[in-house]
Amino acid sequence: MAKKIAKKWQRLRYKYKLAIVNEDTLAEVMRFRLSRFHVLLALSAGTVVLVGLTTLLIAYTGLREFIPGYPDGQMRRMITANALRVDSLEAEVLKRDRYMEMLRVVLSGQDTSALSAREMQEGEGKYDSLEFALSESEEVFRNTMEERERFNLGFTLRHVADEDLLHFFPPVEGLVTQGFNERVRHYGTDIVAKAEARVAAAMDGVVVFTDWTVKTGYVIAVQHGRDLLTVYKHNSTLLKRQGDYVRGGEAIAIVGNTGEETTGPHLHFELWRAGTPLNAEDFIQFN
Numbered sequence: 001m002a003k004k005i006a007k008k009w010q011r012l013r014y015k016y017k018l019a020i021v022n023e024d025t026l027a028e029v030m031r032f033r034l035s036r037f038h039v040l041l042a043l044s045a046g047t048v049v050l051v052g053l054t055t056l057l058i059a060y061t062g063l064r065e066f067i068p069g070y071p072d073g074q075m076r077r078m079i080t081a082n083a084l085r086v087d088s089l090e091a092e093v094l095k096r097d098r099y100m101e102m103l104r105v106v107l108s109g110q111d112t113s114a115l116s117a118r119e120m121q122e123g124e125g126k127y128d129s130l131e132f133a134l135s136e137s138e139e140v141f142r143n144t145m146e147e148r149e150r151f152n153l154g155f156t157l158r159h160v161a162d163e164d165l166l167h168f169f170p171p172v173e174g175l176v177t178q179g180f181n182e183r184v185r186h187y188g189t190d191i192v193a194k195a196e197a198r199v200a201a202a203m204d205g206v207v208v209f210t211d212w213t214v215k216t217g218y219v220i221a222v223q224h225g226r227d228l229l230t231v232y233k234h235n236s237t238l239l240k241r242q243g244d245y246v247r248g249g250e251a252i253a254i255v256g257n258t259g260e261e262t263t264g265p266h267l268h269f270e271l272w273r274a275g276t277p278l279n280a281e282d283f284i285q286f287n
Contacts, residue, residue: 012037095214106209106221107275145239168202168284169249172267176286180279187277188270191286195265199253201246202230210242217258233268234259
């Protein structure tokens with residue numbers, strides 16, 4: 001067996017002469033001494049170089065677009081754009097679902113603490129890097145406003161003979177820029193006010209919702225008697241917490257410009273009764 005292998009190896013290494021002869025003069029122009037091993041080695045090296053060059057051309061030039069099944073540049077851009085759109089739409093749907101769920105809970109008069117606890121448990125570990133702690137200036141401002149409004153002597157007509165007689169405090173004084181319009185699903189009243197103006201509770205009640213949303217910024221909702229609910233959106237600062245009891249006319253927030261659906265400092269005010277939106281301008285004079 002070893003002799004056969006040695007004999008084959010000798011045949012591979014046996015050298016041959018390759019000569020190039022001039023046809024007219026029969027003069028030898030060039031000659032080479034080659035063996036089968038040298039030929040195989042040269043062919044292998046040439047194949048490796050050819051494959052490498054072909055791979056580089058396909059990977060770094062536009063030739064790859066001519067390969068069947070390989071996406072061209074425009075298709076890759078469309079795929080990337082569609083992936084970004086799908087991701088954005090998914091995030092917006094999740095935000096809208098959360099907002100509608102919280103609004104449903106608030107309008108039905110249920111406790112939102114259980115829902116918030118469940119959401120926090122489901123999202124545990126996803127938002128560890130997010131911090132929503134108040135800055136030192138915001139903490140000082142909030143304490144100052146709460147101390148200033150601590151002894152607010154606003155009044156309400158709670159003991160009246162007529163059950164339908166209600167008294168509402170205007171949440172803020174300003175100019176109404178967009179009113180209630182149920183056709184376009186605008187269930188509130190937009191009032192432009194001075195920046196940092198105080199937002200007052202329309203009636204006595206209990207704060208049932210305080211949160212921040214992408215669309216409407218800082219939001220606070222107050223549950224009143226007779227199935228009435230008021231919602232205040234786009235605030236810069238919330239002065240009350242969930243569960244606080246507030247008097248009519250007492251400051252609960254500061255006018256701001258937070259959220260995506262805003263074009264300047266204003267208050268979006270909504271009035272609901274038993275899950276039905278009401279036109280606040282029928283009950284409150286804002287200016």
